[in-house]
Amino acid sequence: MKPAPFAYHAPRSLADAVRLLTELGDDAKVLAGGQSLVAAMNFRLARPAALVDINRIASLDFVNSEGGTLRIGALARHARFERPLVEGVLGGLLPYVARHIAHLPIRSRGTFAGSLAHADPASEWCLVARTLDAEIVLTGPKAERRVPAADYFQGVFTTALRSDEIVSEIRIPLPGAGWHGGFAEFSRRAGDFALAMCLALIRIEGGRIAEAKIGIGGGADRPLRIAAAERALVGQAPDAAAFAAAADIAAREIDPMSDIHADADYRRDLVGAMTRRALAHALRA
Amino acid sequence: MTDKIAVTLRVNARDYRIEVEPRRTLADAIRTDCGLTGTHLGCEHGVCGACTVIVDGHAVRSCLMFAVQAEGSHIRTVEGLADGERLSPVQQAFHDHHALQCGFCTPGFLMLATAILEDNPRIGADDLRHALASNLCRCTGYHNIVIAVQAAAEKMR
Numbered sequence A: 001m002k003p004a005p006f007a008y009h010a011p012r013s014l015a016d017a018v019r020l021l022t023e024l025g026d027d028a029k030v031l032a033g034g035q036s037l038v039a040a041m042n043f044r045l046a047r048p049a050a051l052v053d054i055n056r057i058a059s060l061d062f063v064n065s066e067g068g069t070l071r072i073g074a075l076a077r078h079a080r081f082e083r084p085l086v087e088g089v090l091g092g093l094l095p096y097v098a099r100h101i102a103h104l105p106i107r108s109r110g111t112f113a114g115s116l117a118h119a120d121p122a123s124e125w126c127l128v129a130r131t132l133d134a135e136i137v138l139t140g141p142k143a144e145r146r147v148p149a150a151d152y153f154q155g156v157f158t159t160a161l162r163s164d165e166i167v168s169e170i171r172i173p174l175p176g177a178g179w180h181g182g183f184a185e186f187s188r189r190a191g192d193f194a195l196a197m198c199l200a201l202i203r204i205e206g207g208r209i210a211e212a213k214i215g216i217g218g219g220a221d222r223p224l225r226i227a228a229a230e231r232a233l234v235g236q237a238p239d240a241a242a243f244a245a246a247a248d249i250a251a252r253e254i255d256p257m258s259d260i261h262a263d264a265d266y267r268r269d270l271v272g273a274m275t276r277r278a279l280a281h282a283l284r285a
Numbered sequence B: 001m002t003d004k005i006a007v008t009l010r011v012n013a014r015d016y017r018i019e020v021e022p023r024r025t026l027a028d029a030i031r032t033d034c035g036l037t038g039t040h041l042g043c044e045h046g047v048c049g050a051c052t053v054i055v056d057g058h059a060v061r062s063c064l065m066f067a068v069q070a071e072g073s074h075i076r077t078v079e080g081l082a083d084g085e086r087l088s089p090v091q092q093a094f095h096d097h098h099a100l101q102c103g104f105c106t107p108g109f110l111m112l113a114t115a116i117l118e119d120n121p122r123i124g125a126d127d128l129r130h131a132l133a134s135n136l137c138r139c140t141g142y143h144n145i146v147i148a149v150q151a152a153a154e155k156m157r
């Protein structure tokens, strides 16, 4: 099908974009990579009266790391993350995760910030933001808000983002020395949204796990950290038995969705399997 | 209806001055307004890749972009691959290795493969298969497509 008519705006600055969103009201939408929005518009699942295209706002097109923080501008596209951007554990991990997102042509347009705005429960970048305690910078007509990922994600396609705000930047604190990270996801076909995925980070000190971050995507209505699994890992040697125990906890703690793609029991099993694989991957990576 | 906007699309090094509503996708503009019907439309939601074209050096889904967004960009479509009667290395390899049957997916695969190999003709076999998995073909079973693109890669190195 073809999209319904809309008015098109292509502002050159963030301030103009926010002003337009305020003026145009709830029926206006931001257009970033378009890889979710245009597909929804083609099916008329979305019928915005106006689009504010942010692709011409040069100041939003950046990725840099300063003072231990990875800063990602709203126009940083998925493909940009396929090559190492930072030193340390995320250097290899982010490219590995990025290659699981959709397909090459979709990665050359879709944006990190757009994924966070869209908030699909099975989005890899939403899982990365949640697991690594990112801060999401929302720019509105009056002020800028910085929302921790733990508060930002509120449900399926539902976040703290207001209709007159733009996700202008994402800030990810870079894990220091001693951290290892791994990722695993299961999808039926290459490039499909995952049925379940896990991002696992562990800090090893003197042969034992000193800290752990276990994030699960696709298992519930939003990306989640599994605190009980993280606690269970601390103090353990990083071996298969400890990983299996943590994976069992993750599978138990999650409250999975049933849908056309997978029922809840199957998703629960996958969460366990992905947690085990992500932890094993962390030791290799 | 919203008003039409004047847009200049630069396709295969030629300027097309067209007037389109903002809702006109790049795919429809290329086909209907520029008359270049080599670019195909299958699913119109980013899954099949039949509509793949190259915009500023990157393979993209032209069904997921609006024509107004492409003003100022360099667009390449399947019509721009051959040099007169001489097929491009990727086209020639598809011919030589029987990498098409009905041909519906072929323009998309040719543009995808061209973008991949222009970026890196030394791409590894696994990475190449992974990248080619971006597009769907209902006929060939992919086997000969992979072989053709590998053969083209050797020529383009």
Ligand SMILES: Cc1cc2nc3c(=O)[nH]c(=O)nc-3n(C[C@H](O)[C@H](O)[C@H](O)COP(=O)(O)OP(=O)(O)OC[C@H]3O[C@@H](n4cnc5c(N)ncnc54)[C@H](O)[C@@H]3O)c2cc1C
Pocket (backbone or CB within 6 Å): A029, A030, A031, A032, A033, A034, A035, A036, A037, A038, A039, A074, A100, A101, A102, A103, A106, A109, A110, A111, A112, A113, A114, A115, A117, A118, A120, A122, A123, A124, A125, A161, A165, A166, A167, A168, A191, A192, A193, A194, B045, B046, B047
């Ligand atoms: C075939 C296919 C497979 C896919 N597979 C995956 C996958 O496996 N994993 C995955 O994570 N994604 C997948 N995607 C989605 C893709 O990653 C999108 O790029 C992403 O969901 C949205 O980013 P975008 O920049 O394209 O946003 P758009 O499509 O432009 O926008 C999406 C929504 O977010 C809003 N928005 C976008 N940017 C901002 C902003 N900066 N501030 C405020 N609001 C904003 C828009 O108004 C809209 O509501 C797939 C898409 C397709 C077509």
Ligand code: FES
Pocket (backbone or CB within 6 Å): B040, B041, B042, B043, B044, B045, B046, B047, B048, B049, B050, B051, B052, B061, B062, B063, B064
């Ligand atoms: S028509 Fe564009 S991806 Fe299928």
Ligand code: FES
Pocket (backbone or CB within 6 Å): B099, B100, B101, B102, B103, B104, B105, B106, B136, B137, B138, B139, B140
């Ligand atoms: S040759 Fe028929 S779809 Fe690919």
